[in-house]
Amino acid sequence: MWKKWFGKKSASNEYDYHDIDLDKLPCHVAIIMDGNGRWAQNKGLPRTFGHRAGVETLREIVMTASEIGVKVLTAYAFSTENWRRPADEVSLLMSLLAEYLDNEIKELDDNNVQIKFIGKIDELAPALQSKIEKAQAQTACNTGLILNLAVNYGGRAELTRAVKIITEKVLHQELAVEDINETIIEENLYTTNLPAPDLLIRPSGDFRISNFLLWQVAYAEFWFTDINWPDFKPENFLQAIRDYQQRERRFGGLKNTTKR
Ligand code: FPP
Secondary structure (H helix, E strand, C coil): CCHHHCCCCCCCCCCCCCCCCHHHCCCEEEEECCCHHHHHHHCCCCHHHHHHHHHHHHHHHHHHHHHHCCCEEEEEEEECCHHHCCHHHHHHHHHHHHHHHHHHHHHHHHCCCEEEEECCHHHCCHHHHHHHHHHHHHHCCCCCCEEEEEEEECHHHHHHHHHHHHHHHHHCCCCCHHHCCHHHHHHCCCCCCCCCCCEEEECCCCCCCCCCCCCHHHHCEEEECCCCHHHCCHHHHHHHHHHHHHCCCCCCCCCCCCCC
């Protein structure tokens, strides 16, 4: 298992999680993979080097999440606002995504990972869309970690889309206005059938949500670190989980309240 990934990066695959309660893992961890540009600039390198290094980190965190038994990992790879970046950076990010699918799909599949995508996938280049469809189809029956990649994703765009779909249903008398509730909204989000994130990790020292999973993080626990994403190690991921396991979640209720 995960043979190819071992040794790709300096010894960071040697991590110890004996003190983590595997019965109380966050079911769904969401990550904003931030700080690639700053990591590169701090080293006097072009920003694109940071994104390449960020892909390596993603590989390691996917492997770690899969090994310890996290059910869903959602990673923010490209936002609806990231098109505002210089064309060469956008182009590199799209190429990295294509390369990631080309290079990693077999390893992911062999390790029972199911790949899903959320976002406006239909606005991506046709060749990339094909790779995404192929990756999703190839891994659709896998029962291990769900790796959910947010690409051309924005929380506001997702909610706008849901409003449009629901409005169409009302206009076609498939749905009554009085029947619209939170479940109906959730059913019309990209993340339908996925549990809400329990833990949201944001590296690189910023404390904002950046239009990520706006509806879904309503009761997520947030975990921040100054470490830039390319320097984020499995041990940092495990630390976020340890800290999560110390938190008391009340979901708007009192002590020991559980999710609905
Ligand atoms: C934010 O860092 C990161 C992104 C906008 C892209 C994240 C993408 C990757 C890690 C690689 C591509 C993903 C896959 C799945 C192959 P930033 O550029 O905003 O960093 P900065 O805030 O330091 O400038």
